[in-house]
Amino acid sequence: MSKKILVVAGDGIGPEIVAEAMKVLQALQADGSIDVSIEDALIGGAAYDAAGDPLPAETLEAAKASDAVLLGAVGGPKWEPLHISKRPEKGLLGLRAGLGLFANLRPAILYPQLADASTLKPEVVAGLDIMIVRELTGGIYFGQPRGIETLPSGERKGVNTLVYTESEVDRICRVAFDIAMKRGKKVCSVDKANVLECTEMWREVAVKAVADYPEIELSHMYVDNAAMQLVRAPKQFDVMVTTNMFGDILSDCAAMLTGSIGMLPSASLNADGQGMYEPIHGSAPDIAGRGVANPLATILSVAMMLRYSLDAPAAAERIEKAVSQVLDQGLRTADIMSEGMRQVGTAEMGDAVVAALT
Numbered sequence: 471m472s473k474k475i476l477v478v479a480g481d482g483i484g485p486e487i488v489a490e491a492m493k494v495l496q497a498l499q500a501d502g503s504i505d506v507s508i509e510d511a512l513i514g515g516a517a518y519d520a521a522g523d524p525l526p527a528e529t530l531e532a533a534k535a536s537d538a539v540l541l542g543a544v545g546g547p548k549w550e551p552l553h554i555s556k557r558p559e560k561g562l563l564g565l566r567a568g569l570g571l572f573a574n575l576r577p578a579i580l581y582p583q584l585a586d587a588s589t590l591k592p593e594v595v596a597g598l599d600i601m602i603v604r605e606l607t608g609g610i611y612f613g614q615p616r617g618i619e620t621l622p623s624g625e626r627k628g629v630n631t632l633v634y635t636e637s638e639v640d641r642i643c644r645v646a647f648d649i650a651m652k653r654g655k656k657v658c659s660v661d662k663a664n665v666l667e668c669t670e671m672w673r674e675v676a677v678k679a680v681a682d683y684p685e686i687e688l689s690h691m692y693v694d695n696a697a698m699q700l701v702r703a704p705k706q707f708d709v710m711v712t713t714n715m716f717g718d719i720l721s722d723c724a725a726m727l728t729g730s731i732g733m734l735p736s737a738s739l740n741a742d743g744q745g746m747y748e749p750i751h752g753s754a755p756d757i758a759g760r761g762v763a764n765p766l767a768t769i770l771s772v773a774m775m776l777r778y779s780l781d782a783p784a785a786a787e788r789i790e791k792a793v794s795q796v797l798d799q800g801l802r803t804a805d806i807m808s809e810g811m812r813q814v815g816t817a818e819m820g821d822a823v824v825a826a827l828t
């Protein structure tokens with residue numbers, strides 16, 4: 471049965487990288503590997519400019535009616551003064567919350583061809599394969615109260631609130647445990663339980679939940695140490711599970727171990743298996759419009775979509791193999807360029823992946 475995909479390209483490099491991911495989807499559609507219908511919608515700054523709203527009601531409705539959403543990236547300096555990404559019911563946060571996408575999976579895998587591009591020594595990262603499981607609809611990005619108020623003294627006070635309920639922690643830990651059962655059976659829960667009560671509770675809930683998974687080896691680490699360990703000895707990690715903000719930061723850090731933030735895809739899933747798929751990076755305004763952005767994270771996000779929402783694991787594997795093949799051919803966008811390789815732009819990289827697929 472045909473599956474519905476909603477494409478929201480967004481801002482900055484969003485439309486450029488999504489165009490390449492669409493070529494891959496369309497190639498798979500054309501050769502009969504998948505049966506999908508594709509619609510577009512607006513989000514972020516583009517939606518604000520067109521409709522005065524960074525998450526128009528029709529975008530949220532279309533997303534709810536789809537089997538999967540493919541997102542580029544949102545935001546940029548033009549819209550930052552408007553604070554559109556700080557309203558939890560609006561923009562990207564609103565779309566994630568509106569779809570209930572509480573589980574964000576961010577695989578940090580080093581393609582062996584990119585060992586030279588990693589910020590770490592080849593022997594420290596060879597074979598790196600970490601799954602970061604980030605809670606995505608709670609924590610400090612959503613907690614109330616939030617905002618900036620002016621005190622009677624005239625001084626301003628900025629407030630954000632870190633909140634988790636036990637059930638929110640329990641469900642994300644179970645996602646991490648289920649994933650770990652299919653991998654190395656090791657989960658490191660990352661918190662700041664020495665300082666923050668909310669994450670002290672997080673740790674207690676993780677310990678209670680793991681009792682249902684006798685084969686899982688659960689460890690705990692404070693987030694500052696986890697950041698350090700990621701760049702010291704990343705292969706000690708199999709699955710990491712953590713809060714919304716800690717996962718946001720640690721995954722950008724882990725991305726560099728694989729060569730570039732332009733290499734890391736993600737899947738954001740709800741309780742019904744519906745998903746949104748996006749690269750972990752943002753709209754990269756510094757390189758937008760130049761045709762130099764790396765589209766591989768977005769293309770690999772399509773592979774995650776095929777695996778998690780479209781029940782097409784063979785097609786997902788074909789995409790991953792095609793990416794490996796273009797790297798074997800020596801093609802590199804600027805962010806992963808190294809000596810002796812051939813530098814290509816966004817579109818040439820997308821075309822090469824399609825050629826390797828077919």
Ligand SMILES: NC(=O)C1=CN([C@@H]2O[C@H](COP(=O)(O)OP(=O)(O)OC[C@H]3O[C@@H](n4cnc5c(N)ncnc54)[C@H](O)[C@@H]3O)[C@@H](O)[C@H]2O)C=CC1
Pocket residue numbers: 483487542543544545546547555562731732748749750751752753754755756757762763764765767805
């Ligand atoms: N999921 C999303 O839509 C996200 C949106 N943002 C938004 O994006 C805007 C820019 O944020 P930044 O902090 O600069 O983060 P960013 O991830 O957009 O860029 C950080 C750095 O990585 C580079 N980069 C990112 N993606 C790349 C790619 N595919 N190929 C090559 N280089 C790449 C950029 O050129 C920049 O130097 C902001 O408005 C921010 O709010 C930031 C993160 C995630």
Ligand SMILES: CC(C)CC(=O)C(=O)O
Pocket residue numbers: 555562563611718750751
């Ligand atoms: C709106 C932000 C939380 C986006 C971001 O940085 C991310 O999801 O990685």
Ligand SMILES: [Mg+2]
Pocket residue numbers: 718719722750
């Ligand atoms: Mg981020």
